[in-house]
Amino acid sequence: MAVLTDEQTMLRDMAREWAxxxxPVTAWRKVRDANEAAGFDPAAFGTMAEMGWTGIIIPEAHGGSDFGWLSLGLVIEELGKTMTASPLAASAVAASAILLGGSDEQxxxxxxxxxxxxxxxTLAVDEGGRHDPGKIAASVSGGKLSGEKAFVAEGDSAGLFVVAASDGLYLVEAGEGVSVSRRHLADFRSHAAVSFDGAPAAKLEAGGERLLDAVLDRAAxxxxAEMLGMAGQSFDTTLAYLKxxxxxxxVLxxxxxxxxxxxxxxxxxxxxxxxVEAGLxxxxxxxxxxxxxSLAKAKANEVGHLMSRELIQLHGGIGMTDEYDAGFYLKRMRVVEQMWGNAAYHRERFARLSGF
Amino acid sequence: MATLATERPTTELDDFREEVRTFLAENFPPSLKGKDNAMSAVEGPTQETPEQAAWRKAMGAKGWGVPTWPKQYGGGGLNREQAKVLAEEMARAGAWNPIGGMGVMMFGPTLLEYGSEAQKQEHIPPIARGEIRWCQGYSEPNAGSDLANLQTFAEDRGDHYLVNGQKTWTSGGQWADKCFCLVRTDKTQKQGGITFLLMDMDAPGVEVKPIRMISGMSPFCETFFTDVKVPKENRVGEEGQGWTIGKRLLQHERTNLSGGGSAFRTAGVSLADIAKKYVGVDEQGRVADPDLRARIAKWEMDWRVFQLTAMRVMAESKAVGGVSEVSSILKTVGTKLGQERAELTIEIQGLQGLGWEGEGFSEAELTGVRAWLFGKATTIYGGSTEVQNNVIAKRILGMLDHQ
Known part of the structure; x- marks a missing residue:
């Protein structure tokens, strides 16, 4: 655990207690059983907003608390432990794009x-199942954006999309020229195919050439951080079971x-x-x-992957049953592993950045 | 990460920095830069040049080889901030610490904690001056990972003990002046029968035989004790307290070993640079072999994560004022990565990276081979990886033995 300020410790403890x-995981089980496209409980998300978590990385001038990314990471980690579904991360990443690249009006x-x-x-970058920000076909002409975005996290409930087009990032509001359809993945969370057909788009002009990289870093x-929470909980559960x-x-x-x-x-x-803490x-x-x-996501992918497999193996048959929670962690872990780059992607990126 | 406020006024620290700079300018000749004897940790003053000896004496007189040890025993008496300034200025000047070895790393801190006043007065100052070389009499032929099984016996003869038995893996035994030793004073209990004794290596009945290792080097010895007389004032702590004291000493050892062999850290050459030289580059300037390149990247990332973890442990320990439980993983992780790097280096260099001696090999290639072989010891000594895993499972995770 990083050395925290008093405020961060309070925030972490509050998130831990609330989660x-x-x-608890039983709450996620209800959401899972309801099987709705949005994939989270709006009432729970409302409570998170009341507690200020939706504004953690947003400056006070814009209604947030400006507590920073390590603070947000602590909350995301705690929510990951109990499989709490929410658009907290997606919204924060999209907000960071506006903070880094937006005008004062935006x-x-x-x-x-x-x-x-x-x-x-939410952020809409990839156009296929594998993370590949170098391959973007979506384009804008005359302020209208067209293109297909695949597996957009929280796309089913998003009111605003930060969309990567061939010449930069654009803000597109849900509605005119935007159609969203559910892609039902094993984790039962929201991943939407979003089709933009001449949707009104406003460019994020600031932030320079590295804007997309910077935003993807935050997403990764x-x-x-979510994987850290899931891995830690999987470990604790396994240890308790073996005892x-x-x-x-x-006793095993x-x-x-x-x-x-x-x-x-x-x-x-x-x-x-x-x-992960160094990344935050x-x-x-x-x-x-x-x-x-890239270091954070690559390591999280490797360890999250290993832990989710050991979670099942060390539990034996009971871990294979839907009644037990282990499967939730396995499925969500594998989905998050693929999001924003798998381990090979980030090792290659790290190698390139290091001049190997 | 919170930074601790300095407790002393900045100006006083600035004065100290000035003092260090003046001292270094007067005592560390630039010709000694990079002339640190890699074996000095075990050999002590054995092989040093007159220039190196002068540097050691100058540092010893200041007590700055052991900057935070108390001044009354010859240490530097520096606080944390001052010690940091000293390290910074030494690094800036390219100066190295000429005072090291087991006395500094392990025995000194332990004696400061458990020794009598007389013992501290006698033994700490020569360590601080870098004059006395200590070796460790712990392992025996039948007491390796199961150290508490040691059988070397110290028989009570009134004012002294009569010691008989054999130690092994005595690092630097052939150069050492003294030995801190775990011996058995009670055969009826395992851990509780162990006592911590200080012995002279030139006492009658002490015999040392160097062991030739797979690396061709002989850094370890077998040490035989036959009717060696050890005065009772050379016992640290009480009879039967040796296991407690001995384990405390091992904590210091593990802290120092966690780097996984410092040789490659100071080298400053990345694996990718070595690979570009030996394997070549593709048209984009990348290491030509993509599989090797990917594994190099993975190693460099793992090493970076290890370093981040070591820094985190330090920050946490400082914040809570004790040892972080994460420190227990540093030895296993660091030593494994050290070995992996040596293996990768050979793979990069091919047969050119396996030279034993003679023409046609660079100094770096030859040293690399010996380091690769010697490095196999790092996951065995100081608590093998398997023992460390037992410790993590039992002490931290609370997983019990068979009932």
């Missing part, structure tokens, strides 16, 4: 509404083969935590965040 008391128009939770915003690091499950007349936790696997997972998750801290510091973000 475990008000939004900031005033959207940021206060994102900060108070009234507006769900927040995804890594109570008896086979061969012995007494078997050295399992002890060493758990020791290895413990180490890996601690390493993952360092990478790099965003708070400002400047070039590319290497730190």
């Amino acid at each position: 475990s008391n008000e939004s 900031k005033s128009a959207y940021l206060p509404r994102i900060a108070n939770g009234e507006l769900v915003a 690091v927040l995804a890594a 109570q499950r008896v086979q061969f007349g012995q 936790a007494t078997f050295q083969a399992l002890q060493h696997r758990m020791a290895n997972l413990f180490s890996e998750i601690e390493l993952m935590r360092s990478a 801290a790099a965003i708070d510091r400002g400047g070039d965040t590319r290497a730190a973000a």
Whole structure:
């Protein structure tokens, strides 16, 4: 755990308490069973907004608290532990695009509404199932954007899209020229195919050439923070299970083969935590965040992947049942792993940035 | 990350910085830059040139080789901020610390904690001056990972002990002046029968035989004790307290070993640079072998994450005023990465990277081979990876033994 300020500790504790008391995995199970495209509970998201979480990275001048990315990461991690679904991360990433690239008018128009939770915003970059920001066909002419965006997170409930076109990022409001259809993935969260057909679009003119990179870095690091929460919870659940499950007349936790696997997972998750916290801290510091973000997402992908597989294996048959929660973590982990770049993508990006 | 406010006025720290600069200008000749004897940690003053000796004596007189040790025992008596300034200025001047070895890294801190006043007065100042080389008498042929199984026996003879037995893997035993040793004073209990003794390596009955290793080097010895008389004032703590004291010392050891071998950290050459030289580059300037390039990238990222973790442990320990539990993973992770780097280097260099001696190999290639072989020890000594995993599972995760 990074060394936190008093405010950050309070925020983390509040998020932990709320998630475990008000939004445990049973709450997610209800949302999952309801099987709606939006994939989250609007009442729970409303409470998050009341607690100020939707404005954590938004400056006070625009209705936020300006607590920073490490603070937001702490909340996302806690929510990840209990599988709490919400557009918190997607909206924050979209808000960061407006903060970094928007005009004063654009900031005033959207940021206060994102900060108070009234507006769900999201980033639409990829046009296929594999993250590939270098391959963007969507284009704008005469202020109208056309193109297809695939698997847009929270696309089913978004009122505002930050869309990557061939010449930069654009703001497009849901409505005219925008049609959204659900893509039902294994995690039961919102991933939408969004079709833009001459939709009115306003460019994010500031932020320079690296704007898309900077926004994707934020998306990747927040995804890594969610994975950290899921991995930590998966580890804790597995450890508790091994301590109570008896086979061969012995508690499983007494078997050295399992002890060493758990020791290895413990180490890996601690390493993952360092990478994720360093990614969040790099965003708070400002400047070039590319290497730190790729490091965070690559490590989170590797460890999250390993932990989600060990979660099932070490639970044995019960982990395979829908009645048990392990499957939720496996499915969500694999989805987030693919979002904003898998481990190979980020290793390649890191190698390129380092001149290897 | 919160930064701690400096407790002392800045001007006083500035004065200290000036003092350090003057001292370095007067005592560290630029010709000594990079002339740190890599073996000095175990050999101590054995191989040093007159210039190196003068530098060691100058640092020893200041106590700055052990900057935070108390002044009354020959240490620098510096606070944290001052020690940081000293390290910064030494790095700026390219100056290295000539005082090290087991006395500094492990024994000194332990004796400061557990030794009697007389023992501290006798043993700490020579360590601070870099005059006395200590070795560690812990492992035995049948007490490696199961250290508490040690059998070397110290028989109570009134005013002294009579010690008989054998130690092994005594690092630098052939150069050492003294040995801190775990011996058995009670055969009826395992951990509780162990006592911490200080022995002279030139005492009658002490015999040392260097062990030739796969690296061709002999940094370790077998040490035999036959009827060695050890005065009782050389016992640290009480009889039976040796396990507690000995384990505390191991904590210092693990902290120091976690770097996974410092040789490659100071080299400053990235694996990718080595690969570009040996493997070549493609038309875009990338390492020509894409599979190797991907694995190099993965190693460099893992190493970066390890460094971030080491920094996090330091920051956390400082914040909570104790050792962070994450520190327990540093040794296993750091040593594994060190070995992986050595293996990758060989893969990059091919047979050119496996030279033993003679013509046709660069100094770096030959040193690399010996370091690769010696590095295999890092996951075995100081608590093997398997023992560390036991410790993590039992102490941190609370996973119990068979009932």
